[in-house]
Amino acid sequence: MTAPPPEARAELAPDGRLRAVINLGNPILARRDSATGEVAGVSVDLARELARRLGVPAVLTVVQSAGESVDALASGAVDVGFFAIDPKRAATTAYSAPYVLIEGAYLVRQDSPLQANEEVDQPGRRVAVGARSAYDLYLTRELRQAQIDRAPTSPEVVDHFVAHQLDVAAGVKQQLQADAQRLPGLRLLPGRFMVIEQAMGMARGKAAGAAYLGSFVEDAKASGFVAAALKRHGISGATVAPPR
Template sequence: MNTADTLRAAFAPTGRLRASINLGNPILANRRPDTGEPFGVSVDLAHELAQRLGLPLDLVVFDAAGKSVEAVTAEQADFGFFAVDPVRGQGIAFTAPYVLIEGSYLVRDASPLQSNDEVDRSGTRVVVGKGSAYDLYLTRELKAASIERAPTSPTVVDVFVETQADVAAGVKQQLEADQKRFPGHRLLPGRFMVIQQAMGLPKGRSAEAVVYLRSFVEEMKASGFVVQALQRHGIEGASVAPAAGA
């Protein structure tokens, strides 16, 4: 087996490259309303990786980050696109991030809360998307407020409104879109976290595959591929991550 064949076998032991795509984060992936076809920055990167490896691509699509993580951890998919988190790192080998996204809080206009540091108080109910990066982060960081989990990130504000919780936490752009559906709400100023979006492989894959994927991500950032994909899909508010080690 030559080097290229060895690398292809490491990435795709089934002979087809299976990309786990999470539709729970609309900055990275969504479905076209007319065809239902997945599209977005992560889909573009998946196609580019498959082309470079010379492998046929299968998109394995999920509606929540947690399900996408489980698929790659269990090797039901060969790679995916995730927010970096130490819990997920137990089963996934991450690249450096390729995109940075802000996590924000949404409250009712009449809420007494005015800043992010006021959220972590006894009696405050915060709704998050189950298994999302900000769920994992806030589970560690919030000491007094209670966390309630919506099935997916796109349903956070629906659950927040239905249950009359105090705060909805999520990706800033998703919350801004939800404001249009639910008038009478506002975002707290600033952000409570920066979400580092990276690519990742199952932890058991070869070191050569991990090195290749990390190099791939660095090239995609440096070449302008990522910023062009963000522009092509009309994504605002997300920034290309700096080079690894920068």
Template sequence: MALTPAIRDAFTPTGKLRASINLGNPILAHADDAQGAQGVSVDLAREFAALLGAELELIVFDTAGKSVEAVAAEQADIGFFAIDPVRGADIAFTAAYVLIEGFYLVKQDSPITSNAQVDIAQNRIVVGKGSAYDLYLTRELKQATIVRAPSSPTVVDTFLKERAEVAAGVKQQLESDAARAGGLRLLDQRFMVIQQAMGLPKSRNADAATFLSDFVEQMKSCGFVAAALKRHGIKGASVAGPVAYSIAD
């Protein structure tokens, strides 16, 4: 779709493109003391701003929930989120550009050895508040209790402090925290695949949503997303294909 003045205006109501960036997911973005926020989502925001011919303003948050709220409240014009039906009430999503695996973590001596043993009444599962894992497990778990850590990066510390039975999160984050803390292990099967997409407020016009979707497809097909993952040293995430994926498998 061609860029029109109406589409540009839909993305820049304040004169700038305001991009909501979540630092709580290290696959997508991280803080750099010298250069500020860096990562795949930041690279995509810069590329999109250049396409619009607009100045970019990064609005940085420490959790996915806060990042989502900023776009839903139109305090930001675009954002980078896991696709979820709850978030879809206020945000128009593109197709996914990156797929990330969600895993469970337990103590080394835990009797839990498979995903099927997680959802039982005596288990407490720690998740990052407002994360894709929180939203998904809130819908799917029938017996286990969810304990919400302040953010995804604090899940393992909360898990240990609360002496909970299970922690849930991004595989790479859990692996890193397990190596740091010691005495922990991941279960050997993912419990969900997260579709990371771009989104804009649903109140913006339909042409803007189509334009953003086209942008994401172009960034995947031309190799931009794959190159960004490689440039930032991201392992364990894959570029999404041109069709939608199920949020869990």
């Protein structure tokens, strides 16, 4: 990959640092080590690698939810972030192509009558989802009859679902699988209800920076960087997105 043009460096790191927001709400992308407190994951690796190529230090702002990531970018507190591609967010965010694809799934109780994803959108069904997550945005558009009940963050969805005796929990399949192992009497519905395209993003109106960011993501996929990061962090169930 060629060196970044000065214009791209100025737009991605305007104060001589790459300020990146890291969302812990999606465990496939980033996690905090409970013993050391260190944050690690695919998004952390990508942020640091982009900073290295720009020749600037990486400064990470760690948040707990997708909504906080969006707010951090919109306010100018950070220069880049890691987001699920969604048309609502595209109004203010310039996305790269996706770097990983993640499945969104539904979780129910063992004794639930629901057996398929298509059965969820029925009158009287209450679906728990993380507020302002990709799943929230998608289901807000797609569900016509079921009611959405929002948990504060995606990692809190299943506990919210249990505490409020809701009918369905929606979120990252791997997170739901872990919660089903943690709490008895729960099961996932077969398959998926959506595929989430996870991309890097920056504020709109910065053409040189956005072009370089897009090229960086394509190179990270083609070179095996993303695949190696997934393997290094023990992530299963997410796949490297195809080339643009």
